[in-house]
């Protein structure tokens with residue numbers, strides 16, 4: 001009996017004490033760049049929490065003017081003040097951006113372009129996972145609409161500034177989950193069949209295909225682009241699934257903190273000499289393997305054209 005009680009207390013206690021070390025071991029990949037960013041301008045979508053918040057904080061720490069593009073302005077303003085206080089950088093600005101509404105995306109871009117002459121770093125970080133079937137204001141399935149089409153439109157609208165500010169970078173936060181993704185062109189909006197888990201995977205595959213096609217089209221422009229798997233990170237991403245919330249809680253000792261999860265985005269945004277790897281996918285601050293679908297140039301080109309069509313954008317940059 002004493003042994004059992006000891007075990008019951010000892011195991012959780014040992015886990016608690018060793019958790020930081022175990023987590024550190026499992027989360028290799030640290031952005032070691034010492035690049036400072038005075039005079040540089042960055043936009044981070046979904047920067048009010050999780051990985052986006054930590055990414056924005058580090059960019060602000062290095063002296064950049066950072067736009068927190070958030071759908072909830074109350075949360076955005078709070079976090080902007082928090083980052084200002086922590087870093088001493090007053091140029092951390094919250095702006096309204098709802099990626100599930102193209103009007104909001106266009107309004108954000110219009111204000112940004114009117115206000116800023118430069119954009120050096122765009123981090124397309126915001127994301128939703130495992131939402132019950134729903135549509136954006138423009139009738140797109142929510143995962144494809146927010147995670148892919150929303151960022152696709154935002155990037156297009158800001159592209160001239162990125163080109164004018166070259167060398168500049170676009171980082172698209174994707175996921176290892178893309179391995180299960182497929183681009184079903186006949187069912188892009190999930191109207192024929194829908195699974196919330198797979199819908200997330202499809203949209204994350206779209207992030208990688210977009211990155212590769214964008215890199216091809218921007219070759220020689222001085223704008224480079226990278227897709228990222230941040231790792232498994234303790235964040236609010238699992239909010240729509242009680243099963244995933246439970247899993248995240250169960251393994252919370254081992255999964256990355258948002259600060260650790262931000263490292264690969266920061267690595268791709270900051271590391272000098274990375275231009276040659278434009279279009280690649282990164283995980284733990286290294287080039288990572290992607291699925292066969294994600295390497296398919298025909299699918300990437302077709303997805304580009306279909307996305308332009310859905311958003312009323314010209315197909316050529």
Ligand SMILES: NC(=O)c1ccc[n+]([C@@H]2O[C@H](COP(=O)([O-])OP(=O)(O)OC[C@H]3O[C@@H](n4cnc5c(N)ncnc54)[C@H](OP(=O)(O)O)[C@@H]3O)[C@@H](O)[C@H]2O)c1
Pocket residue numbers: 045046047048049050051052069070071072075097098099100101125126127128129146173174175176229230231232233234235236237238
């Ligand atoms: N966590 C992981 O294990 C993991 C693994 C692989 C990939 N990722 C990717 O990492 C990225 C960041 O996720 P996270 O883990 O930090 O999740 P998170 O804590 O849930 O943060 C997601 C952010 O996206 C914002 N967002 C959601 N819908 C939006 C919309 N319509 N318009 C504008 N912003 C919107 C959220 O805003 P609100 O706070 O207002 O909802 C929040 O700021 C995502 O792209 C995700 O797919 C995460």
